[in-house]
Amino acid sequence: MGALWLVQTFNERSIFDVEALLKEYLLEEDAEKNVKHPRRIGVYWPSQVWDCLRKVYYEYTLKEPATEETIRFGALGNVLHEYVARILKSVSEKYGGYTVQNEVEVKIEHPNLDGVTISGRVDDLILIEWSKEKDAPKHSKILIEVKTLAKLSSKENHNLPRFEHICQLNTYLSLYPDAQGILLYISRSNLDTRVFTLEFDKQLYEKTLKRVEEVHRYLSSGVLPPAEAKISKNERWRCMHCQYAEVCKSS
Ligand code: SF4
Numbered sequence: 001m002g003a004l005w006l007v008q009t010f011n012e013r014s015i016f017d018v019e020a021l022l023k024e025y026l027l028e029e030d031a032e033k034n035v036k037h038p039r040r041i042g043v044y045w046p047s048q049v050w051d052c053l054r055k056v057y058y059e060y061t062l063k064e065p066a067t068e069e070t071i072r073f074g075a076l077g078n079v080l081h082e083y084v085a086r087i088l089k090s091v092s093e094k095y096g097g098y099t100v101q102n103e104v105e106v107k108i109e110h111p112n113l114d115g116v117t118i119s120g121r122v123d124d125l126i127l128i129e130w131s132k133e134k135d136a137p138k139h140s141k142i143l144i145e146v147k148t149l150a151k152l153s154s155k156e157n158h159n160l161p162r163f164e165h166i167c168q169l170n171t172y173l174s175l176y177p178d179a180q181g182i183l184l185y186i187s188r189s190n191l192d193t194r195v196f197t198l199e200f201d202k203q204l205y206e207k208t209l210k211r212v213e214e215v216h217r218y219l220s221s222g223v224l225p226p227a228e229a230k231i232s233k234n235e236r237w238r239c240m241h242c243q244y245a246e247v248c249k250s251s
Contacts, residue, residue, distance in 0.1 A: 023068070030071045039063065041219045042116050046106065046171045049118070049211050050164035051238070052229035053218065054251075058244040060219055067243050073148075080186050081124050081146045088126065088144075101127040104143075106172060110209060116216055118171060125172060127179075141179035145169045152187045152194055160185060161196040167208050173200040224251060 039060050048056050058064075066074070085102035092098050104127050107119035128142040147165055161183045169181045183196040218225045227248055229238040239245055 026071050026075055027068075030066060030074070034065075042216065044116070044118050044212055044215060046118055046168045047124075047164075049171075049208060049215060050167050052227070052235065052242070053215065053225035054227050054248060055229070055238070055242055055244055056215055057218055057225050058247065061222075062244065062247065064243060070243070076188055077124060077146075077148045080148050080188070081126070084144070084146050084184065084186070085126050088128065096131070098128050098130045101129070104172075106175065108171070108174065110212055110216075112209070113213060113216060116212065118212060127176075139178065139180035141176050142182060143169065143172055143176055143179050144182045144184055145172070146184050146186065148186050148188050150187070151189050152185060152192045160194060166196075166198060167204060167211075169198065170201050170204050171208055173198075174205050176200075227251075 041060055044056075048059070081102070085100060089100045092100055102125075104125045105119075106125075107117055110116040110118065124146045126144040126146065128144065130140045145165065145168065152160075165183055169183055173179060173181050177200040179200075181198040181200070183198065185194045185196075186192070217223075229235040229242070230248070239248075242248065
């Protein structure tokens with residue numbers, strides 16, 4: 001780190017600027033992640049496939065760095081994901097019965113498109129595997145996807161579980177078709193939780209593969225997709241948080 005957080009004062013003594021330290025750390029951590037998992041046309045993250053088509057296009061072509069707000073939200077999401085994994089691990093250490101894996105790698109080769117994969121960093125997935133056959137529940141594997149939201153009760157979140165989250169977890173479940181999927185929503189304001197369970201849905205997975213084809217078609221041909229979120233009344237809220245809103249407006 002560049003130690004910007006040690007500020008020289010007029011009397012030559014340094015002060016410890018914890019705010020600058022946190023900011024510098026988060027920005028560097030995000031930059032490292034981007035180096036490790038650069039955006040490349042043909043490699044798509046499960047979390048972005050069902051986002052606004054035009055926004056995904058901008059993310060790959062304009063490659064603007066994430067805003068500080070997005071980086072902070074991401075960091076908060078990671079903190080809560082680790083918190084859930086830690087609780088699950090601590091119960092498992094105390095009572096046994098299952099193992100917990102919280103760094104699950106995902107790489108799916110697209111069956112119809114050569115060289116196209118659905119992969120990338122998976123920061124919000126936890127895999128539970130029952131080690132004792134006799135105590136195992138109906139599913140011996142459970143995939144938990146942790147999603148954080150500002151408030152579970154806010155207007156934006158009246159329609160949980162969100163379609164794109166179901167599709168994302170369903171994509172992971174394609175690698176573990178016998179596992180149970182759990183979507184765990186956690187409120188960033190008071191740790192309120194809501195849980196939804198799902199099973200692998202082959203038809204939905206095929207729909208997601210088609211969507212990847214659509215994303216890839218726009219990106220590989222260099223054609224700007226329609227402003228998908230803007231033209232759908234139910235999706236317009238996305239534009240409020242979109243860092244490409246200005247460029248989208250002028251396109
Ligand atoms: S402003 Fe809205 S329509 Fe335009 S790219 Fe962003 S989310 Fe999509």
